[in-house]
Amino acid sequence: MGAARSQHRAEMAALTSPLRVCRGILKELRAIQGPSYRQSLAYAYVMDQYRKNKVTGERYCRAQQEAHHASHTYLCLLASTRNHLALHNLYHGKGERRPEEVAGLVGLRLPTQPGGKGWEK
Amino acid sequence: MFRSIVRLGNALSLSKVCPGRQHQRCALKYSTAAAERKKFYEDVSISQGEGGLFEINLDRRKLKTPGGKLFTVPNEALAIAVATEWDAQRETLKFYTMHMTTLCNTALDNPTQRDKDQMINAALKFLETDTVCYRVDEPHALVELQKNEWDPVLHWIENRYNVTIGSSSSILGPEIPEATKDTFRQHLTSYNFWSLTGLEYVITQLKSVVLSLGMIDRHLSVEQAVLLSRLEEEYQIRRWGNVEWAHDYDMYELRARTAAGALFVHLSSESSTVKRKLLQD
Numbered sequence: 001m002g003a004a005r006s007q008h009r010a011e012m013a014a015l016t017s018p019l020r021v022c023r024g025i026l027k028e029l030r031a032i033q034g035p036s037y038r039q040s041l042a043y044a045y046v047m048d049q050y051r052k053n054k055v056t057g058e059r060y061c062r063a064q065q066e067a068h069h070a071s072h073t074y075l076c077l078l079a080s081t082r083n084h085l086a087l088h089n090l091y092h093g094k095g096e097r098r099p100e101e102v103a104g105l106v107g108l109r110l111p112t113q114p115g116g117k118g119w120e121k
Numbered sequence: 122m123f124r125s126i127v128r129l130g131n132a133l134s135l136s137k138v139c140p141g142r143q144h145q146r147c148a149l150k151y152s153t154a155a156a157e158r159k160k161f162y163e164d165v166s167i168s169q170g171e172g173g174l175f176e177i178n179l180d181r182r183k184l185k186t187p188g189g190k191l192f193t194v195p196n197e198a199l200a201i202a203v204a205t206e207w208d209a210q211r212e213t214l215k216f217y218t219m220h221m222t223t224l225c226n227t228a229l230d231n232p233t234q235r236d237k238d239q240m241i242n243a244a245l246k247f248l249e250t251d252t253v254c255y256r257v258d259e260p261h262a263l264v265e266l267q268k269n270e271w272d273p274v275l276h277w278i279e280n281r282y283n284v285t286i287g288s289s290s291s292i293l294g295p296e297i298p299e300a301t302k303d304t305f306r307q308h309l310t311s312y313n314f315w316s317l318t319g320l321e322y323v324i325t326q327l328k329s330v331v332l333s334l335g336m337i338d339r340h341l342s343v344e345q346a347v348l349l350s351r352l353e354e355e356y357q358i359r360r361w362g363n364v365e366w367a368h369d370y371d372m373y374e375l376r377a378r379t380a381a382g383a384l385f386v387h388l389s390s391e392s393s394t395v396k397r398k399l400l401q402d
Contacts, residue, residue, distance in 0.1 A: 016342070032209040041167065042205040045198065069339045070387055074202075076343040077380035081209075081218050084373035091366035 021071045022050055028078035046071070158214040165208040167200040175200035179207060188230035195315070199225070199388045220381030228318045228389075240317045241309045244324055245302050248286070249294050252329040252350060256290040263356050270352055277340055278331050282308065286331070305330075315389035323382035326350075326375060336383055343380045347372065 025046055029037045037043055053067040103110050162179035170176045174193035177184040177200060184192040184207075194200045199221070206219040216223070248254075253271040257263055271288070279286055284301040312320060323333045327350040336346040348355060351372065358368055 029205075032205070040205070040208065041201045045201045066339065066387075069342070070384065073343050073380050073383050073387070076376055077220070077384060080373045080376035080380060081220070084370065084377050085215065085218050087366065087370045087373060091370065 016072055018050070018068055018071070021068070021075050022046070024075045025071065025078065028075065028082065031082060032078070046074075160210050160212055160214055162207075165204045167197070167204050169197075177204055177207065186226045186229045188226075188232065190229055192225065192229065194225055196388060196391075199385070202384065202388070218377075220378055221385060224319060224322060224381060224385045227322075228315045237310070237312075237314055237317055240321050241306055244309060244321060244330055245297075245305060247324055248297050248302070248305070248330045251286075251295075251331050252327070253331045254286060254288045254295045256288050257353075258290050263353060266352060266356055270349055274331060274335050274341070274349065278334060281338065281340075312386075313390060316386045319382050319386035319389060323379055323386070326378045326382060336379070337386055343376060343383060347376050347379055351375070 026037070026043070029040060029042055029046075033040050049067060049071070053064050097105075100110055162182070164178075164180055166178045168176050168178055170191075170193065172193075174195060175197055177192055186192050192203075194203065202221045203219075203225060206222050209218075253267075253274055256267050256271075275286060275288060278284075282304055284304050285298055286301060287295045289295040309317065309320075320333060320337065323336070324330055327333050327336075327346060329350060332341065332346045332349055335341040336343060341349070354368065354371075363369070
């Protein structure tokens with residue numbers, strides 16, 4: 001499991017290069033906001049941050065590492081929220097069936113009472 | 122003017138309506154027991170108010186917390202994150218997807234009236250039942266998995282903070298030395314109230330102080346921290362199979378909440394300056 005994990009880590013490092021994370025965030029924003037995502041506040045901020053942190057004189061730049069982790073975290077937030085909502089709508093979104101539908105499931109019909117039941121208006 | 126407000130639905134409780142004013146302030150108490158609120162705005166924008174704090178505007182109304190206070194955040198990045206959440210809503214408002222907003226509301230309203238010391242004490246108490254310190258005796262494969270996956274994180278945090286934590290498979294859990302607690306207490310005191318709110322939230326989600334600090338200190342990514350937190354579940358899934366409507370659902374929800382908490386802590390504690398270096402010829 002340890003070897004698999006370090007291999008997984010190496011894959012993850014390649015998968016989460018800054019460019020991919022940036023593309024991922026933009027994809028999520030487009031999913032949220034549609035074609036006009038380039039006019040959104042989030043788009044402007046993300047692109048600005050990427051530009052600011054692109055060039056550094058240091059070999060290990062702490063600000064760059066922090067920005068990379070933050071962008072990865074934001075991508076995780078957007079993607080997970082979307083997936084969670086999708087699963088929620090898929091499995092938990094329907095709510096309860098009406099009594100007529102439930103009766104129909106087993107081939108029965110609800111009785112009708114002319115004049116309504118005592119407590120109905 | 123009044124008619125359009127009434128049309129927004131009876132779920133909205135309006136306490137102050139001044140027709141004719143440029144900016145209308147309406148209390149958005151969404152703790153009322155309405156099933157689902159309809160989306161009542163078109164545009165979301167942010168603006169900077171007094172004290173340099175940022176506010177969120179839904180159309181022309183300023184967003185308020187459930188406690189009735191004006192919704193303010195200390196920096197632009199946090200404001201944009203919240204605004205994006207509100208902008209992402211479609212016909213109905215789904216508050217369970219708006220994690221950044223929820224965290225800001227908790228920090229602003231402080232409904233349980235906590236102070237910094239209480240939160241630090243609670244976090245230190247949690248260390249005694251930390252997930253990565255609490256090991257099983259069997260099955261053997263799970264014991265190995267816990268050793269291989271959790272021991273590195275424990276070693277990392279012990280090195281990073283120069284403390285001893287250790288792990289235990291007894292029902293009482295590990296004995297945390299007082300020196301360890303003092304070191305962490307000193308470290309946590311340097312967090313501000315907002316960051317502590319976020320940290321407490323992350324600890325509650327991951328069920329681990331070690332994993333939370335590992336992620337906040339950027340040693341682990343959100344996905345890694347969530348995987349380590351759910352290690353036993355992942356083990357069982359690998360053995361018995363995955364159930365999408367339960368396992369994936371829980372995993373994505375945990376990831377979303379943890380990511381929101383981490384982002385909240387980072388944005389609440391950061392202050393950034395840009396220094397441009399000129400190239401010397």
